[in-house]
Amino acid sequence: MTALRLLAFAAAAVVLAACAAPPPPPAAPDPRRAPASQDERMAWWRDARFGLFLHWGLYAIPAGKWRDHDGYGEWIRDSARIPREVYAEYQPNWNPTAFDADAWARMAKAAGMRYVVITSKHHDGFCLWDSEQTDWDVGRTPHGRDVLAELAAACRKHGLAFGTYHSIMDWHHPDYLPRRPWETERPTQGADFARYERYLHAQVAELVQRHQPAIMWFDGEWESTWNHERGVRLFAHCRELAPAMLVNNRVDVHRGGMAGFSTATDAVGDFATPEQEIPATGLPGVDWESCMTMNAHWGWNAADRDWKSTKDLLRNLIDIASKGGNYLLNVGPRADGTFPPEAVERLAQIGAWMASNGEAIHGTTASPFDALPWGRCTTKRAGDRTTLYLHVFDWPKDGVLRVPGLGSAPRRALLVGDPGQRLRATASDDGVAIAVPAAAIDAIATVVALEVDGAPLVFRAPTITAESASFVRALDVEVRGDDPRVEVRCTTDGRDPEVGDPLVRGPVRITASCTVRAATFWQGRRRGPVAARAFTKATPLPPVKAVAKREGLVVERHAVDWRSIPDDRGGLPVTARDVVATVGPLRDPGERVAFVYRGFLLAPRDDVYRFALASDDGSKLWLDGQVVVDHDGLHGPTEKRGEVALAAGLHAIEVVWFNASGGATLDLQWAAPGAPFAPFDAACLRH
Ligand code: FHN
Numbered sequence: 020m021t022a023l024r025l026l027a028f029a030a031a032a033v034v035l036a037a038c039a040a041p042p043p044p045p046a047a048p049d050p051r052r053a054p055a056s057q058d059e060r061m062a063w064w065r066d067a068r069f070g071l072f073l074h075w076g077l078y079a080i081p082a083g084k085w086r087d088h089d090g091y092g093e094w095i096r097d098s099a100r101i102p103r104e105v106y107a108e109y110q111p112n113w114n115p116t117a118f119d120a121d122a123w124a125r126m127a128k129a130a131g132m133r134y135v136v137i138t139s140k141h142h143d144g145f146c147l148w149d150s151e152q153t154d155w156d157v158g159r160t161p162h163g164r165d166v167l168a169e170l171a172a173a174c175r176k177h178g179l180a181f182g183t184y185h186s187i188m189d190w191h192h193p194d195y196l197p198r199r200p201w202e203t204e205r206p207t208q209g210a211d212f213a214r215y216e217r218y219l220h221a222q223v224a225e226l227v228q229r230h231q232p233a234i235m236w237f238d239g240e241w242e243s244t245w246n247h248e249r250g251v252r253l254f255a256h257c258r259e260l261a262p263a264m265l266v267n268n269r270v271d272v273h274r275g276g277m278a279g280f281s282t283a284t285d286a287v288g289d290f291a292t293p294e295q296e297i298p299a300t301g302l303p304g305v306d307w308e309s310c311m312t313m314n315a316h317w318g319w320n321a322a323d324r325d326w327k328s329t330k331d332l333l334r335n336l337i338d339i340a341s342k343g344g345n346y347l348l349n350v351g352p353r354a355d356g357t358f359p360p361e362a363v364e365r366l367a368q369i370g371a372w373m374a375s376n377g378e379a380i381h382g383t384t385a386s387p388f389d390a391l392p393w394g395r396c397t398t399k400r401a402g403d404r405t406t407l408y409l410h411v412f413d414w415p416k417d418g419v420l421r422v423p424g425l426g427s428a429p430r431r432a433l434l435v436g437d438p439g440q441r442l443r444a445t446a447s448d449d450g451v452a453i454a455v456p457a458a459a460i461d462a463i464a465t466v467v468a469l470e471v472d473g474a475p476l477v478f479r480a481p482t483i484t485a486e487s488a489s490f491v492r493a494l495d496v497e498v499r500g501d502d503p504r505v506e507v508r509c510t511t512d513g514r515d516p517e518v519g520d521p522l523v524r525g526p527v528r529i530t531a532s533c534t535v536r537a538a539t540f541w542q543g544r545r546r547g548p549v550a551a552r553a554f555t556k557a558t559p560l561p562p563v564k565a566v567a568k569r570e571g572l573v574v575e576r577h578a579v580d581w582r583s584i585p586d587d588r589g590g591l592p593v594t595a596r597d598v599v600a601t602v603g604p605l606r607d608p609g610e611r612v613a614f615v616y617r618g619f620l621l622a623p624r625d626d627v628y629r630f631a632l633a634s635d636d637g638s639k640l641w642l643d644g645q646v647v648v649d650h651d652g653l654h655g656p657t658e659k660r661g662e663v664a665l666a667a668g669l670h671a672i673e674v675v676w677f678n679a680s681g682g683a684t685l686d687l688q689w690a691a692p693g694a695p696f697a698p699f700d701a702a703c704l705r706h
Pocket residue numbers: 093094238239294310317
């Protein structure tokens with residue numbers, strides 16, 4: 020080869036490599052600089068998509084074992100009922116001689132992670148930095164090194180954003196209340212929660228001033244002493260300390276249990292935090308991050324062999340990114356400061372996949388498809404082109420990858436793991452078909468990049484929504500497509516819509532029971548799936564003949580240790596009886612307790628009424644003996660809804676709520692057609 024051709028070849032290789040090399044990630048901004056908008060604040064985090072969670076502390080020393088049980092984790096102090104002074108004996112034994120922050124940061128980066136969140140303080144109160152606010156920290160240990168300072172420096176060196184997980188709940192600080200339920204000998208006299216709140220704020224300020232975390236990840240917000248007002252104060256303080264620092268929604272009391280999200284309009288926090296789960300359809304319009312363990316424990320447990328496979332972990336990452344979320348994958352380092360070998364192995368294997376396919380995760384947004392039979396899709400818009408990254412879990416046996424419902428013309432298709440191999444893509448009424456090689460590149464997920472012009476045109480089933488599923492006289496039904504480029508037609512006579520059926524131009528009013536069927540039309544033909552939803556014209560429950568002259572409901576308190584509401588509740592010993600104006604927030608109801616509300620609800624007119632029952636733990640609503648909302652079971656503060664048609668007049672109402680332990684919330688609201696949900700007017704509840 021002549022020197023000139025050699026030079027040309029080398030130059031082409033450099034250009035190709037530069038084209039193939041992903042652009043550098045947007046760095047986390049200086050947390051102290053006020054961003055111009057929430058989008059600017061979130062930009063680096065949305066681009067990141069993938070982070071490392073680290074649960075590390077004194078609890079790594081017992082490694083999950085206490086006396087004859089070895090199933091504990093980071094909650095061992097509480098779960099094993101270890102007295103505060105006994106647990107404190109771990110502090111002089113904290114000596115992770117093998118701790119190497121640089122190695123941790125390198126493993127995270129090699130795995131394709133873009134940020135790290137480490138427990139600055141978990142519920143046991145022990146601090147992984149040398150805090151001026153307390154001696155209950157690493158500063159008073161043989162190791163003495165400031166873990167956070169070293170990890171923050173290593174993260175910066177390797178271009179990772181550094182974040183801290185900080186527990187609001189604190190089992191060590193004398194001013195934190197409530198005590199653990201079993202800590203009956205531990206005095207509460209003199210405990211001053213307001214003073215604890217000042218301590219919490221002082222530590223957060225210390226963390227920000229010393230380590231400039233890009234994320235403040237709060238947790239332990241569910242106990243009765245923490246509330247929305249305190250959450251708003253702490254969130255505001257974080258914003259004042261570091262305007263660009265991200266703060267999760269657990270700073271407030273509206274995370275909605277393990278679902279990590281609530282519709283509370285006054286909730287504060289930059290992103291929702293589903294835990295150990297992936298929201299089925301993501302959380303559209305919300306920044307959210309699923310945090311999950313690699314095995315069954317957050318903190319190190321030597322006996323835990325329940326490691327998720329790399330396949331499961333990678334497909335979680337892809338699934339989450341395809342729904343527009345972030346994946347915060349946890350490692351619980353061992354007491355000596357090393358990662359468990361199983362975690363090291365999984366991070367390396369994830370990193371190998373990310374090295375070839377990271378562009379299909381970083382900087383992507385959610386799939387435009389409702390579902391794909393063979394895998395997932397992530398999306399990346401650049402100028403007037405969109406790349407659809409098709410993550411194929413189940414490789415087609417006939418050599419054709421079908422993308423149903425895609426109306427856009429394919430411009431280019433290639434294998435992300437082998438960009439030199441162009442693929443032939445053709446469009447049809449059913450979508451786009453891509454000829455692919457007989458064998459997948461990667462059995463876990465092989466990614467095909469399909470480029471289309473502009474925003475992808477996807478024929479999704481229209482949405483069919485209404486205020487309720489039943490009605491007494493008439494109901495307005497909203498039928499909507501999600502792309503202004505397509506038409507939507509619908510029927511109410513059971514047929515699938517055809518091109519001759521009326522275009523949907525507003526609410527569809529129905530006056531009889533029927534199924535609304537809707538579909539999208541484009542260029543004169545029906546494209547994509549047909550949506551269908553049934554609505555019922557209901558006969559209102561007749562009013563009961565009762566005399567209920569007094570306002571309010573009778574509530575009976577029972578000392579019971581339920582995990583769910585029993586069908587037979589007769590003969591329960593009554594520990595208190597009262598009359599209350601409504602079924603709503605409780606003042607210190609305690610644990611292992613149930614409340615039963617009975618009386619009558621006065622319906623103002625014949626109509627369908629909707630009910631929203633929010634509780635922690637379980638609850639249930641009956642009207643005239645019919646279950647209207649079943650929100651039974653052990654759960655966090657979440658809400659369920661139901662509806663029933665009632666004739667004007669009195670109807671028997673019964674609400675049962677129980678609290679096993681921990682958080683205790685209850686709130687029942689109702690809504691007539693066209694009205695927002697609201698608590699009951701005093702005159703509506705009678706006994
Ligand atoms: O109680 C903690 C638990 O120990 C762990 O830290 C998880 C991780 O998000 N958060 C709480 C449980 O929701």
